[in-house]
Amino acid sequence: MIRIKICGITNKEDAWVAAEAGADALGFIFVPNTPRYIGDRSDLEDLLENLPPFVTRVGVCRNLSDASRLRGVPLDAIQLYEPPRMEERALLSVVLQGRGLILACRMRSVEDALEIGSRLEGLAISGVLFDAYDEKRLGGGGVVFDWNLACLAKSRVSVPVILAGGLTPENVEAAIRQVGPWGVDVSSGVEVAPGKKDPQKVRQFVVNARRADICKASG
Template sequence: MIRVKICGITSKEDAWVAAESGADALGFIFVPNTPRYVGDRSDLEDLLESVPPFVTRVGVCRNLSDAARLRGVPLDAIQLYEPPHVEERALLSVVLQGRGLILACRMRSVEDALGIESRLEGLTISGVLLDAYDEKRLGGGGVVFDWNLACLAKSRVSVPVVLAGGLTPENVEAAIRQVRPWGVDVSSGVEMAPGKKDPQKIRQFVANAHRVALCEASG
């Protein structure tokens, strides 16, 4: 079964809609000065604790320094867009506190796909997330990248691969069929506005992702 992560959650209502729709994970953005940032909220712990059991809470950060500020925050995994520097890796276990590590790798060329192994070298990670490259933002921009690059990158790693970047209810089935990832990740593709999810789009995205996986399994 394909796993689904709904990213950029900013409210209890959106968290519950995603969970009830069958999402396996919810992403919470801890990158300052972005439209879905939740790190400065006074009700942050209440928001995270409202997530139902068996749904993974993922804290999305730019780098390990930002993740270090999340010690004690009730999260199940940390997603980094910048791999830890060699000198930081001794602190990695302290920062993670037993939480899983997902490394996001942005794809814009064959070189990015071929070089993915070097980015993961020396790291113990739960999975890798393949996202589109955007000069102005780390993610959540609704940009689709060449899925052939995702296939190439996937062939070079031995950890679960999550596909992101411009996915929508309309294209997620084609993406799964071509890339055959372990999971898919969506943010802007299921929104009314940045940080405000569309319940119908969430339900349709999860249903479409699960349907194509079930069809292939039964076929």
């Protein structure tokens, strides 16, 4: 069954809307100076701990150095946009503290897709997320990339693939049918403004993703 992550959650109301709609995971942004950053929230632990059971909490960071500040924060997985450098890999277990690792890879060319295996080599990761390349931001920009690149990259990895990059309630069905990912990730595609989700869009995204998954399984 397709897994659905609603990313860029900034408040308890949106977290519960997403969870009750059927989202499997929620993403919380720990990249400073971005519109969905929550790292300086005084009520951070309350937001993260008071969620329904079985909802995976994912902390999104730029790199391992940023993730190292999240020790003790109640998260189930860490998503990095920059792979750990060789000299940092010995620190992975200390930083992760038993949490899963998702590596985000931004796609803009065939070369990016072909090199995906070498980028993951030697890393024990729970999954890889394919996102659009945007020189101004790491994610959440609403940019769709060529899904043919996602298909090519997917064929070169052996870990679960999560598709992101400009997904919306309108295009998620086509994305799932073409790429066949393990999971999908959406942020700006279900918002009324950066950091504020549209409940109806969240619900429709989940419905459409589930429908595409059922059609794919039965077809």
